[in-house]
């Protein structure tokens with residue numbers, strides 16, 4: 501599903517964010533990416549959906565050779581990857597349903613199909629009754645649910661999340677994590693950078709620890725392993 505071979509990232513300012521990453525993530529896995537601030541977690545995550553291009557190395561995501569992808573093929577690749585951010589990144593002038601629908605409109609899905617699928621994913625994330633609310637009328641947890649619905653709407657093979665619970669209180673974080681777990685149970689691969697020690701330690705999923713731009717630990721049923 502996801503493979504990286506000797507991947508390096510040196511930013512234009514000379515910062516070496518990743519220093520030779522080799523990793524293989526299989527279909528259906530749930531992977532936590534942990535490590536101190538500045539370790540390279542975000543860069544690792546951003547490489548997977550071509551937000552960042554590697555300086556060196558090869559990246560495959562769901563059959564796409566990501567670093568060699570032509571600009572015009574990027575949307576096709578991103579359709580198969582759902583991305584969830586810490587700050588939700590919803591469009592404030594659109595309702596919850598419209599935010600989710602937007603992801604299908606850009607791929608020119610038929611109107612009737614969009615309506616049906618938006619309702620279906622909004623129900624899956626537990627917001628079947630909030631379709632017409634605007635983001636500022638929703639709680640942080642509800643906004644993140646909308647973002648998860650948007651990430652899911654095009655049936656992606658993988659969902660990539662960068663600190664999705666970073667702006668949420670502990671109880672809401674748990675709700676969101678249960679939601680990711682449910683999505684994973686339905687077969688979607690999940691890769692998530694997180695600082696949430698309690699959740700990582702409780703879920704006992706695969707844990708990849710990154711420090712100084714290198715993978716320093718990769719455990720099948722791992723623990724968080726840091727004090728913060």
Ligand code: ADP
Nearest residue numbers: 511512513514515516517537538542543551552
């Ligand atoms: P630009 O070409 O617009 O100056 P940069 O590549 O410098 O863009 O930055 C792109 C994004 O990364 C920006 O959001 C910026 O705030 C962030 N960024 C820049 N430098 C760093 C850094 N050292 N650590 C973390 N984020 C950074």
Ligand code: ADP
Nearest residue numbers: 511513515517536537538539540541542543544
């Ligand atoms: P983490 O997510 O683990 O905090 P990042 O991948 O954001 O780590 O950052 C890894 C390193 O790369 C840090 O030293 C950070 O300052 C730097 N960095 C991140 N983004 C940029 C950028 N756009 N331009 C320059 N340096 C960056």
